Amino acid sequence: xxxxxxxxxDTSFRAALRRMQxxxxxxxxxxxxxxxxxxxxxxxxxxxxxxxxxxxxKGHTMPVLGNMLSCRENCEAAFGVDYLxxxxxxxxxxxxxxxxxxxxxxxxxxxxxxEFDLGKMLPILRHTDGDSGRFITAGIVIVKDPExxxxxxxxxxxxxxxxxxxxxxxxxxxxxxxxxERAQKLGKPLPIAVCIGTDLAVHYTAATMGAQMPESADExxxxxxxxxxxxxxxxxxxQDLHYPAGTEIVLEGMLLPSQTVREGPFGxxxxxxxxxxxxxxxxxxxxxxxxxxxxxxxxxxxxxxxMLRKYVMEASLLKALQAATPIVKDVEMTAGGLHRFHAVIxxxxxSVQQEGLQRNAILAAFGxxxxxxxxxxxxxxINIQDPVDVEYALAMRMEASKDLFIIPGARTHExxxxxxxxxxxxxxxxxxxxxxxxxxxxxxxxxxxEAGPESFTQDGGGxxxxxxx
Numbered sequence: 280x281x282x283x284x285x286x287x288x289d290t291s292f293r294a295a296l297r298r299m300q301x302x303x304x305x306x307x308x309x310x311x312x313x314x315x316x317x318x319x320x321x322x323x324x325x326x327x328x329x330x331x332x333x334x335x336x337k338g339h340t341m342p343v344l345g346n347m348l349s350c351r352e353n354c355e356a357a358f359g360v361d362y363l364x365x366x367x368x369x370x371x372x373x374x375x376x377x378x379x380x381x382x383x384x385x386x387x388x389x390x391x392x393x394e395f396d397l398g399k400m401l402p403i404l405r406h407t408d409g410d411s412g413r414f415i416t417a418g419i420v421i422v423k424d425p426e427x428x429x430x431x432x433x434x435x436x437x438x439x440x441x442x443x444x445x446x447x448x449x450x451x452x453x454x455x456x457x458x459x460e461r462a463q464k465l466g467k468p469l470p471i472a473v474c475i476g477t478d479l480a481v482h483y484t485a486a487t488m489g490a491q492m493p494e495s496a497d498e499x500x501x502x503x504x505x506x507x508x509x510x511x512x513x514x515x516x517x518q519d520l521h522y523p524a525g526t527e528i529v530l531e532g533m534l535l536p537s538q539t540v541r542e543g544p545f546g547x548x549x550x551x552x553x554x555x556x557x558x559x560x561x562x563x564x565x566x567x568x569x570x571x572x573x574x575x576x577x578x579x580x581x582x583x584x585x586m587l588r589k590y591v592m593e594a595s596l597l598k599a600l601q602a603a604t605p606i607v608k609d610v611e612m613t614a615g616g617l618h619r620f621h622a623v624i625x626x627x628x629x630s631v632q633q634e635g636l637q638r639n640a641i642l643a644a645f646g647x648x649x650x651x652x653x654x655x656x657x658x659x660x661i662n663i664q665d666p667v668d669v670e671y672a673l674a675m676r677m678e679a680s681k682d683l684f685i686i687p688g689a690r691t692h693e694x695x696x697x698x699x700x701x702x703x704x705x706x707x708x709x710x711x712x713x714x715x716x717x718x719x720x721x722x723x724x725x726x727x728x729e730a731g732p733e734s735f736t737q738d739g740g741g742x743x744x745x746x747x748x
Contacts, residue, residue, distance in 0.1 A: 476527030
């Protein structure tokens with residue numbers, strides 16, 4: 280049994296921050312910071328480095344945290360394990376849900392407000408010059424489906440439009456949109472809770488998508504599976520649903536069934552401004568927060584947006600592919616493909632009868648994650664985490680007239696501007712070596728030696744012989 284199946288991990292938001300602080304992965308800004316473009320601009324400039332804490336924010340008493348999970352080093356520090364360990368925890372969660380436990384006296388209810396002004400209570404950021412307003416970007420929406428009662432957790436941006444109202448962006452094909460449309464048919468508002476700064480297990484569960492997270496999956500139970508123990512939840516004060524008890528800030532309220540407003544533009548993960556469109560209204564009925572809360576923000580066009588999905592999508596993809604095609608050994612959702620649109624699959628063929636299964640795996644990948652548009656299959660002697668080694672496989676092991684195939688008219692993400700409203704051709708590349716020709720493609724071997732950079736020092740005069748030559 281995998282060791283991760285036996286491990287309980289404290290994934291609470293504050294435990295993660297303590298681990299990151301101990302690992303030196305949080306940098307604090309020395310001066311007062313402004314929510315008007317400045318904080319978002321610094322998050323973008325220092326993207327991919329340590330998390331950024333802004334203890335003093337102009338016009339607010341609440342600090343802002345950004346870039347928390349924007350790189351591998353931060354993610355590993357937050358969980359206290361390496362990236363393979365994170366993927367193992369996610370994989371465990373997908374197959375081993377643990378029902379949440381209801382608690383009273385939740386930390387998130389230490390402070391409760393029923394009348395407030397969102398813009399004054401929270402240091403909500405304005406990100407780019409093209410944005411139409413201030414957006415809550417790290418909120419995880421918790422909803423109980425009005426027909427099935429199944430809990431869903433998902434990321435959705437919220438544009439502030441009033442003291443206790445926001446617009447909410449609902450993408451097509453998302454579970455929250457389906458729940459909202461069911462509530463619309465019933466003519467009822469849909470109760471939701473927006474969690475800002477919550478358990479990491481919920482953050483990663485909310486980032487899971489595709490075939491591994493059907494609507495029937497209770498995502499609060501999936502989060503418990505990732506933790507290895509039940510997630511503590513509490514009952515909402517003004518709505519009929521539960522949410523994680525240790526959350527920093529929670530907005531309770533309802534999605535109104537028959538009113539919409541214009542929402543956007545907003546700088547999204549693809550690097551462009553998403554267009555303006557009609558969006559439902561979220562009416563906030565209560566704002567609750569812990570003592571001394573921190574406001575968590577994510578840059579829409581930053582690395583954190585895509586890093587949050589990397590490990591969960593890899594775990595989901597690997598689980599599906601290994602079930603369908605056992606020759607698959609590992610997968611990598613690449614950085615250049617925004618950890619979403621491109622994947623590399625490592626396979627190991629052990630007989631001539633397995634020839635062709637690498638192409639089956641490519642097709643299965645497209646079916647598992649709809650946003651995948653390019654999938655490359657390579658042999659497992661290629662380091663799929665090294666883009667140079669992957670490109671070597673393309674240079675030495677792929678013949679375009681035979682090994683490149685196109686699937687026209689498939690579905691991708693509607694934000695891809697080269698697509699026709701989300702319809703786009705997908706590309707598969709078979710850069711594997713035919714099984715019977717393995718020996719002809721073996722790379723020159725070197726002996727294993729005990730030497731590394733630490734074994735050498737700067738020259739310090741060792742080249743004096745050049746002066747005498």
